[in-house]
Amino acid sequence: MATRISMAVKALFKKYPMASNAVVYGTLITGAEFTQQTMTKKILVKDSEREQIDKGSLGRYAIMGTLIYPNILYIWYRWLDRRYVGTATKTIVKKLLLDQFVLTPPLLCAFFIIMSAMEGKADILEECRRKMVPTFQTSCMFWLPAQTLNFIFVPPVARVVYVGTCAFIWINILVWIKRQKY
Template identity: 45%
Template sequence: MLLKLRRFFKKHPLMKDMISFGGMYVGAEWTQQTMLKRMSNVDQDPKYDKQAFAHYSFYGFLWYPVIYHYWYRWLDARFVGTSAAVIGKKLLLDQFVMEPPLLASFYVGMSVMEGQEDIFKECKQKYITTFLVSTVHSYSL
């Protein structure tokens, strides 16, 4: 069974990306909701926000893995090697070319799916901080 799965994913790397990224994305949302439920002092057990799971499923299973799959394929074909210079170029391009529009698409897209009146409000409020944290995290690895 595992061998068949391994062969399938080797033959279909995009499917592997979609399943693994989606699983992590939805898993992170489930973990956050679970922790918030446990930390709240509400006697009644609040329900999981299934609509949030659907929103994160869209980004985790469909949006990000497809974009990243083809982005990294292009990046690896264009910048071949493992030297510090090549890795540095890839890191800079990833962080400063790909990350900004994807981050904006996340905030705006989530606002659209949530039916927010001002779909740019959350992006304006959180974009810079999220981008800076992402940049610090990327360069600290």
Template identity: 35%
Template sequence: MKIRRTYLSIIPRIFLSSHNHIRTFSVYSVRNIKEKCAKFHNKNPLVSNCFIYGGITGFTELTQQTVQLKLVPYWTDKELSSYDLASLARYTCLGLVVFAPVLHYWYRFLDRKYPSNTKIVVMKKVALDLIVLGIPLYAFFYAFMCGLEGNSFQQILKELEKKLLATLLAGAAFWVPAQTINFRFIQPSARILFISLCTFIEVNILSVLKKMDFDD
């Protein structure tokens, strides 16, 4: 009887010890993964950014399609009966080979050209980002996506004529405050994380605009 009581008293200790070991291992594993990711990003920032943006743009389109399928099955007149894998691939490709390299070198140029974060410098960066980068990048977004969809040059021009101005206005409304925060308060080393979160929101907006029919 005494042995049984001793055995039963040991069980909670064994369980608590195992739980502490598992928790310590989990914390160490997460910390180790974070350190390896940070090390890889520091050594290969362009490759890291490409994977991040490619993943974000692809995931954004996935969320759009999930909304269409599960929550609101009527964004447009076209019914979506299943996930459009081709569209997912197009948006992933957009982030991987277009947005990521362009934004990587663009922000590196701006930070080297204007290293300060004073109000005047921030205003210059925001204006340059919106005018010098924003207009051609949004135009290329529609041309690139329409080209991958197999549209003709005339169809691409029609798409730009219908949607580019609305996209620029929506982009300005979103990015002016976002980039003001970015250039004013975010350290260059943490810029990619902040921009990634903003990009998720923006690409959702672009995805909606791309699917909308402006003729109605």
């Protein structure tokens, strides 16, 4: 039974790679926001301070995680893997530097700006200005080791799912940063 399910999942990813990645990545990102809200609104507070889950926020993360990020990541990793083939140290270093210093800054800016726009903030750039540098610094500490493992051990077809799994952890960090007053 498990083998049949595994084969069916592989077939879906092969036949519909962007859609499959979008569903998995979106589920993980929305799940990370749900986890973060559960912790901050239900578990780490006194009974009298508990709040309802913010469904609007879950919807915003679902949009980012299903419609925006997985499509960019799918195209990016497909290009990166075709341009830099193999797992030689020099190749891995090139991929890491490109991923962290070319792709990550625009993705982080997009995160803060698009989320601010969906939240209806008057100045959609303000949060990005305040939080971009500390977020990028934190992302270097998290993503450089995670992506090293990705580029060495993960087959190209599984890159977006691997990144989505890591992103579940990363989004918990990012959501925490977003909630901070910098």
